[in-house]
Amino acid sequence: MKTVSRVINGEPNVSAATIAKVMAAARTLDYQPDLHAGNLRRADGRTRTLGLLVGSVDNPFAGAVHRAVEDVALQHGVAVFASSLDDDPDREQESVDAFLRRRVDGLILTTVTESQAYLAPELRRGTPVVFVDREPAGITSDAVVSDNADGAALATRHLLEGGHRRLAYLGDRPVIQTARERRRGFLEELGRAGVATRGVPVVDGLHDEESARAATIALFDSPNPPTAIFSAQNLVTIGVIRALRELGRHHDTALVGFDDVPLGDLLDPGVTVVAQDPQGIGRAAAERVFARLDGDHSPPVRTIVPTRLIERGSGEIPPRREG
Template sequence: MNDVARAAGVSLKTVSRVVNGVQTVNPVLAAQVHTAIEALNYRPDIGASNLRRSDRRTGTIALLLEDVSNPFSSALHRAVEDEARTRDVQVLTGSLDEDPQRERELARAFTMRRADGLIIAPASADQSYLATEFQGDTPVVFVDRPGHGIPADTVLATNVTGAAEATRHLIDHGHRRIAYLGDYSRISTARQRHEGYLTAMRDAGLEPDPGHVVLDLHTTPTAESTVMDLLHRAEPPTALFTSQNLVTIGAVRALRRLGLHRTVALVGFDDFPLADLLEPAVTVIAQDPAMMGRIAAQALFSRIEGDTSAPRKHWIPTTLIRRGSGELPPSARLAGQQLADSL
């Protein structure tokens, strides 16, 4: 803070007031302080006197996920927390909501708290800023999605393989008109699952109907309305492959509203609570978020403890769980007039 005060040409008290968010500081002086803070890359050490231990660690790690309320993120979070607890380390967690700006804001907030390391499912296309935010030897681990701009350990699911397996499963049960419902195309996992779908279709000699491929879905309501639209077409799909759990739930709701849940086959990527209790139960490509969280936490703590080996990529395999919805055969009922008569 003394360095900032000298660079800004103001008193230490003025710097302290600006850092602590006091609104009565002269705007000109506050601007000088902010300029000096950015130039010196100064970050307040919140609670340092109480948090710092003899090894210069704070006993905290940061975990940034897409949405901690999502079942996938919740399971991953719990696994990280369990690993941290055995080491007497606390986990600071935030939801990114697919917002690159929020990613940077939360990364900076945890930097100010001097977290010993960061596990992140990145929302933005470039994480090179972390090299500045987390100066020194603060390690970073990417989970669920690869990072870009800095070298780091990465924990990923086999998205392409899992999506191809889901699509082949529907093909093996006689389906040719298979719709693909994808998440935001800017998300790497969504692109990989789309790639797996296309690969399996083309390997089977099938050309996907462009009208049956819908990208940039992310919520249950948008998925539900999209499936309703697809199934009202003259040549509707006989099967659906949904690329994430919220999209799958929307598809289930649409199928039940139309009375087609025993007629249209469905395979979803990601399991979700109560999927096995529906009728028919939902066939899924299940990830293992608990394993992903454990491996990510173990990799991070290994780095915190001094591992300086080259960054590693850890692949966590997916599993096809057959429950009934993905095993339905194609039905002639899906002819346009027959569908209209059934509504």
């Protein structure tokens, strides 16, 4: 029986012939190891699992982070339990509690609550916690993020350098940290350029394609519609694209989106974006968790993954002449 246990748990110093016999018998009996029971016997007490909380499975950004985390975890023989936040504070804590009940070895979290101080006891117990996309509040822990304010400033500067002065901002709900940072980057860049921010349309509270589409149409019902739009989230960008095409304004209104959109390079015009690197974010977060599990007790680290401007045409449309 002890030999069978050593084979199932991947312990060393078992001959290849013995491993083959045990695995053949396991297949014949349709045997599946009890992972929870195995945890009780495993010397390091680990479950070989991670908990991953992402913003929304509807968002390609979250999907790319998820895939990158799984790729790294697979290399370590670790499974990933994943849950979707949907930017609901109650759902955040319920998901984290569910992960902890399963005794995951580490957590990678996108969060929305005002404070993550509820995780302080878990940090004291030594559970690695890495935050992705949004930084924690109320505790100090590792985080892997984009520079959201700088990326938004980059998009805004690109439109200003193209000659635009009537810009509009369309963004996500201000309860979300990244949304606040992108709005700040937009407004501060206007100020640096000497463009008065008073009267600049700033429409936030958007969180899906339809709300962004409706907000864009409303902008063009105003007496002085914008010549350029900065859309500060990828689903918002898709809604803006739909509205501009519906109104016939997609060739005379400049658009730069924050974060890439699916098939953005195949549209006419192609969609200019400030692209994040969700694969890089997910990979860095997972590697940080495994470094902690391997004994890295250094102070928490804030890792910034760079953004980059991708010019495809929509952000290079010049200001239209009215009248």
